[in-house]
Amino acid sequence: MTDAAHRTDREIAELALACLDLTDLGESTTLEANLALAERAARHGTAAVCVWPRFVRPVAEVLAQSPVRVATVVNFPSGDEPVGEVVAMTEQAIADGADEIDVVLPYRALLAGDREAAAAVLDAVRDAADDNDVKVIIESGELVDADVIRDAAELAVAHGAQFVKTSTGKTPVSATPEAAAAILGVLASLGDAVEPVGFKASGGIRTVADARTYIELAEDTMGEGWVSPTTFRFGASGLLDDILRVLEIEDTDESAPSTSAY
Ligand SMILES: O=C[C@H](O)COP(=O)(O)O
Numbered sequence: 001m002t003d004a005a006h007r008t009d010r011e012i013a014e015l016a017l018a019c020l021d022l023t024d025l026g027e028s029t030t031l032e033a034n035l036a037l038a039e040r041a042a043r044h045g046t047a048a049v050c051v052w053p054r055f056v057r058p059v060a061e062v063l064a065q066s067p068v069r070v071a072t073v074v075n076f077p078s079g080d081e082p083v084g085e086v087v088a089m090t091e092q093a094i095a096d097g098a099d100e101i102d103v104v105l106p107y108r109a110l111l112a113g114d115r116e117a118a119a120a121v122l123d124a125v126r127d128a129a130d131d132n133d134v135k136v137i138i139e140s141g142e143l144v145d146a147d148v149i150r151d152a153a154e155l156a157v158a159h160g161a162q163f164v165k166t167s168t169g170k171t172p173v174s175a176t177p178e179a180a181a182a183i184l185g186v187l188a189s190l191g192d193a194v195e196p197v198g199f200k201a202s203g204g205i206r207t208v209a210d211a212r213t214y215i216e217l218a219e220d221t222m223g224e225g226w227v228s229p230t231t232f233r234f235g236a237s238g239l240l241d242d243i244l245r246v247l248e249i250e251d252t253d254e255s256a257p258s259t260s261a262y
Contacts, residue, residue, distance in 0.1 A: 013246040016211035023050040038062035047229040060097025071100035077168035079104035090128040126160035135163035141173025153186040167203030174203025184221040202235025
């Protein structure tokens with residue numbers, strides 16, 4: 001049993017907040033919603049925000065004086081975009097101020113046996129991202145089988161992932177404890193000889209009770225103290241509401257929803 005099992009809900013909520021990539025990847029999200037998201041992240045001290053590429057520049061401007069990092073998504077959510085477009089989008093995102101690139105592994109290509117094509121996209125994004133962190137979304141809900149999930153995680157690590165991330169949140173099955181256990185097993189097997197590779201649980205994580213499940217799993221597998229923003233993230237659009245409820249923090253954001261598009 002780890003420290004996490006002894007933590008109060010309040011302590012879990014504080015840890016989840018520090019590790020949160022506050023996400024808005026809604027299909028009809030607006031510039032105003034993204035600016036409000038950035039202000040909310042800065043106000044409460046999340047690890048990062050995760051937004052569509054077209055909002056990176058304005059969001060990065062809002063967060064310029066803040067430690068909150070800016071993450072964006074490429075090859076998202078299909079995992080099937082042409083490599084040239086994925087590279088161009090990555091380069092533009094970095095130029096616009098992104099600190100972290102969340103790329104979808106070409107998981108359909110992997111499932112079809114085309115490992116080289118999947119690896120080529122990861123190599124190209126790793127290269128285009130320069131020194132910025134790359135998180136590889138393996139879309140574990142579509143891979144289903146634990147052996148296939150482990151294989152995808154190993155491919156991601158072998159091709160430069162700083163984090164292995166479960167899900168886009170756009171498929172019927174998102175993060176599950178079983179998928180998390182399979183990925184964490186791969187990360188644990190890397191040992192101390194290499195730079196640590198982090199884990200990001202994403203998709204469908206809404207409550208502090210959900211967060212506790214993944215934090216305890218990560219500490220059981222990786223050891224006490226491993227859950228920190230450098231190696232552990234939650235990608236979630238709704239989790240912050242429950243974190244603030246547990247922490248009894250009133251959210252002062254009064255931004256009105258807007259219909260304008262960026
Ligand atoms: O990368 C993160 C996911 O897109 C967020 O999914 P969610 O809206 O279910 O929290």
